[in-house]
Amino acid sequence: MSEQRTLFQLSGQSLSYGEHRVLDNISLQIRAGERVALVGPSGAGKTTLLHLLYRQRPEQVALQPQSGGLVDLLSVYQNIFIGALARVGTLPALWNLVRPLAAHREAIAELVETLGLEDKLWQSVDRLSGGQRQRVAIGRALYRRQPVFLGDEPVSSVDPLQAEALLEHLLQQHETAVVSLHNRQLALNHFDRIIVMREGRICCDCPASELSEQALDAFYQQEPSPHPEPPPEDLQGWAMVKS
Amino acid sequence: MTARASSIFTGAAQSSVLTLNRVCLLLVAIALLALFGADLAIYPVDPWQELARIGQGILLPSWQEPRILLEALGQTVAFALLAVAIAAPLGLGLAMLFHWRGVRVLCAAVRSVHELFWGLIFMQLYGLSATTGLLAILVPFTGVFAKVFAEIFEQQSRDPALTLAVGLNPIKRYVYTLIPQAWPALLSYTRYRFECALRSSAILGFIGLPTLGFHLETAFKQGQYAEAGALLWAFVLLIACIRFWVRPRLILLYLALSIWLLPETLGFSNGGYFWRFIGQDIWPAALREGDIGGALSWYGEMLSEQVWPGLVQTLLLTQIALVLTALVILAVYPLATRAMAGPLMRWPGRFLLLVLRSTPEMILAFVFLLLFGPSGLPAVLALALHNGGLIAFLVANASDAGRGTLNDRPDDPSGLLRYAYIETPRRFPAMLAFLFYRWEVILRESAIMGILGITTLGFYIDSAFEEIHYDRAFLLIAVTALLNVLVDSVSRRLRRLAHAEPVRQQDSSCLKVE
Numbered sequence: 001m002s003e004q005r006t007l008f009q010l011s012g013q014s015l016s017y018g019e020h021r022v023l024d025n026i027s028l029q030i031r032a033g034e035r036v037a038l039v040g041p042s043g044a045g046k047t048t049l050l051h052l053l054y055r056q057r058p059e060q061v062a063l064q065p066q067s068g069g070l071v072d073l074l075s076v077y078q079n080i081f082i083g084a085l086a087r088v089g090t091l092p093a094l095w096n097l098v099r100p101l102a103a104h105r106e107a108i109a110e111l112v113e114t115l116g117l118e119d120k121l122w123q124s125v126d127r128l129s130g131g132q133r134q135r136v137a138i139g140r141a142l143y144r145r146q147p148v149f150l151g152d153e154p155v156s157s158v159d160p161l162q163a164e165a166l167l168e169h170l171l172q173q174h175e176t177a178v179v180s181l182h183n184r185q186l187a188l189n190h191f192d193r194i195i196v197m198r199e200g201r202i203c204c205d206c207p208a209s210e211l212s213e214q215a216l217d218a219f220y221q222q223e224p225s226p227h228p229e230p231p232p233e234d235l236q237g238w239a240m241v242k243s
Numbered sequence: 244m245t246a247r248a249s250s251i252f253t254g255a256a257q258s259s260v261l262t263l264n265r266v267c268l269l270l271v272a273i274a275l276l277a278l279f280g281a282d283l284a285i286y287p288v289d290p291w292q293e294l295a296r297i298g299q300g301i302l303l304p305s306w307q308e309p310r311i312l313l314e315a316l317g318q319t320v321a322f323a324l325l326a327v328a329i330a331a332p333l334g335l336g337l338a339m340l341f342h343w344r345g346v347r348v349l350c351a352a353v354r355s356v357h358e359l360f361w362g363l364i365f366m367q368l369y370g371l372s373a374t375t376g377l378l379a380i381l382v383p384f385t386g387v388f389a390k391v392f393a394e395i396f397e398q399q400s401r402d403p404a405l406t407l408a409v410g411l412n413p414i415k416r417y418v419y420t421l422i423p424q425a426w427p428a429l430l431s432y433t434r435y436r437f438e439c440a441l442r443s444s445a446i447l448g449f450i451g452l453p454t455l456g457f458h459l460e461t462a463f464k465q466g467q468y469a470e471a472g473a474l475l476w477a478f479v480l481l482i483a484c485i486r487f488w489v490r491p492r493l494i495l496l497y498l499a500l501s502i503w504l505l506p507e508t509l510g511f512s513n514g515g516y517f518w519r520f521i522g523q524d525i526w527p528a529a530l531r532e533g534d535i536g537g538a539l540s541w542y543g544e545m546l547s548e549q550v551w552p553g554l555v556q557t558l559l560l561t562q563i564a565l566v567l568t569a570l571v572i573l574a575v576y577p578l579a580t581r582a583m584a585g586p587l588m589r590w591p592g593r594f595l596l597l598v599l600r601s602t603p604e605m606i607l608a609f610v611f612l613l614l615f616g617p618s619g620l621p622a623v624l625a626l627a628l629h630n631g632g633l634i635a636f637l638v639a640n641a642s643d644a645g646r647g648t649l650n651d652r653p654d655d656p657s658g659l660l661r662y663a664y665i666e667t668p669r670r671f672p673a674m675l676a677f678l679f680y681r682w683e684v685i686l687r688e689s690a691i692m693g694i695l696g697i698t699t700l701g702f703y704i705d706s707a708f709e710e711i712h713y714d715r716a717f718l719l720i721a722v723t724a725l726l727n728v729l730v731d732s733v734s735r736r737l738r739r740l741a742h743a744e745p746v747r748q749q750d751s752s753c754l755k756v757e
Contacts, residue, residue: 054405058409059408059409063406065402065405065406067400068402069400069403069404069405071403071419071420071423071424072423072424073423073424073426073427074423078419081419082403082406082419082420085408085411085415085416085419086407086411090412090414093415093418093419094414094415094418097418097419140406144406144408
């Protein structure tokens with residue numbers, strides 16, 4: 001895997017909104033084929049980091065922002081079809097709003113079965129629950145058919161069993177994935193590499209096999225401080241990114 | 244964390260009401276100074292007797308020939324509906340290109356000229372015809388639609404666009420994300436603009452088109468106040484019932500009816516005349532002949548005799564009207580609120596505000612002109628009442644919407660104390676923002692009042708057209724347009740200074756430009 005080409009590369013990247021430092025001296029490298037989970041308390045800078053990665057290779061990425069980016073007035077079908085816009089000419093795309101194109105109708109009907117939304121296909125998404133909306137957003141990302149998936153809490157509102165299955169499906173369908181998660185168990189079970197963020201810094205970046213849920217919890221329970229404390233002793237020896 | 248918190252506190256150390264008060268005091272001081280310069284004389288025309296007759300006419304409206312009344316109403320609606328039906332899609336197209344500077348400048352230019360001035364311009368080309376009436380409304384409205392639609396697009400979430408492929412054709416991008424995202428806002432703004440178009444269409448009658456204003460002017464001039472009253476009531480009812488008669492399913496039927504109802508004269512002019520108008524008529528003779536000295540002296544003369552006095556009078560009346568509008572709002576908005584007028588007694592108040600906001604300023608001014616004679620007073624009163632009614636309506640709605648929220652306490656005072664301590668301070672920033680939004684409108688309207696004989700810029704423009712001095716008319720219209728652009732940018736800066744952006748985006752988009 002180490003021979004795979006580098007997809008994303010950040011070195012010493014910092015970012016501030018006014019006085020508030022959102023990202024602080026971030027260095028990391030992500031290669032094609034990696035499955036990376038981003039974990040850490042809210043406000044740690046995970047979303048900002050994902051958007052930064054997105055900007056490096058927008059043409060290869062299917063991004064699922066935290067809000068899902070759905071268009072309320074359009075149906076589930078149309079919201080998923082948006083993923084295919086680049087593959088369709090302008091006139092067929094306009095016509096599709098009036099009469100859905102047969103080929104996409106079939107493909108999307110199949111896709112919504114995986115998502116468990118087959119009876120909602122023609123409903124406008126503003127009538128759906130949070131979990132259903134999130135599944136539509138996943139549908140759009142899948143329908144983009146890109147090699148790289150960047151997801152910001154992509155399964156946070158889906159019920160646990162389905163979340164596991166959908167996450168696995170997303171990972172299967174994309175060669176590379178960087179996904180922020182608050183569910184630590186999902187991160188440990190489905191990803192090769194875990195990056196823990198805290199107050200805009202990366203405080204741990206290591207293979208998932210070397211981490212346990214307790215070790216991850218430790219990062220959440222640390223006292224908030226303007227400067228990160230030295231890592232707990234049992235973390236010594238892991239790949240640390242100096243900040 | 245600590246550094247962030249303290250920076251917020253140092254920012255808030257100065258009271259925010261201080262800035263607001265300074266802005267208000269400045270505006271009041273300017274208005275007081277303006278009182279000295281403005282022509283506000285009352286001509287002794289025994290207004291009370293006339294007022295009594297007008298009041299009687301309005302209370303006891305009557306109309307002999309219902310066919311003419313219906314025709315006038317029908318044509319007023321026809322011009323408004325067709326103009327909006329063309330201007331809204333055009334504006335939507337331009338809104339998608341609003342990142343181009345050229346498009347922005349073009350839109351700012353066309354919307355800074357009032358519908359009536361456009362009417363006067365197109366009248367020279369197409370005579371008193373359907374074309375003139377339609378173009379007069381749809382040209383400035385296209386510019387307004389483009390600007391407001393572009394602003395609405397800007398307020399939409401960026402997230403859907405992030406999930407799209409990069410470098411997607413803009414048409415696909417707009418049709419699948421921004422347009423459906425913004426659809427409710429686009430629709431509600433278009434509906435509001437239709438109401439404005441009805442008012443514009445009505446007052447186009449003042450320059451001779453066969454809409455309501457024409458019949459109204461005739462009735463008033465002939466002293467047939469009962470007929471005038473009938474026309475006014477019909478118009479207020481038309482606007483009050485908009486949501487009952489404008490139905491999506493009926494729009495196509497209405498459009499067909501409108502085409503059928505338009506005056507028969509279509510008004511074609513050959514292309515040669517159009518180019519002569521653009522290329523020659525609107526430029527002073529000296530300039531066309533290359534006589535720079537002559538042109539300069541022509542411009543100097545225009546500046547000292549027409550542009551400057553018209554400009555000063557327009558600005559003075561605008562500033563007085565602006566402050567008077569604020570007073571009207573403060574005086575009348577409680578009448579329409581549930582908290583202060585009560586659940587039942589707010590209805591007469593709401594009705595009063597509805598009448599004030601649906602009657603066009605021009606018509607109010609026209610009535611006051613008959614009472615007080617030709618000075619700035621009728622203009623100032625009309626502007627303050629119309630705009631005050633319009634903003635008070637929004638303020639009252641905001642107050643009613645605030646009922647039962649967390650801010651509402653059972654031990655809040657009632658009556659006058661509630662007005663002074665709770666409602667007015669809470670609504671004040673939004674009210675100021677609305678007022679600044681209307682500033683540009685008040686300016687445009689006070690310029691246009693000149694058509695009625697008040698010596699603002701419109702007076703000189705109207706006389707220039709009457710004397711067929713298109714070169715003068717063009718210069719004066721250009722000055723008026725520039726003044727508009729200037730006030731718009733000052734008002735934007737003031738709004739930012741006062742941090743007085745209204746909370747409800749829908750309300751503000753209704754007020755931005757008219």
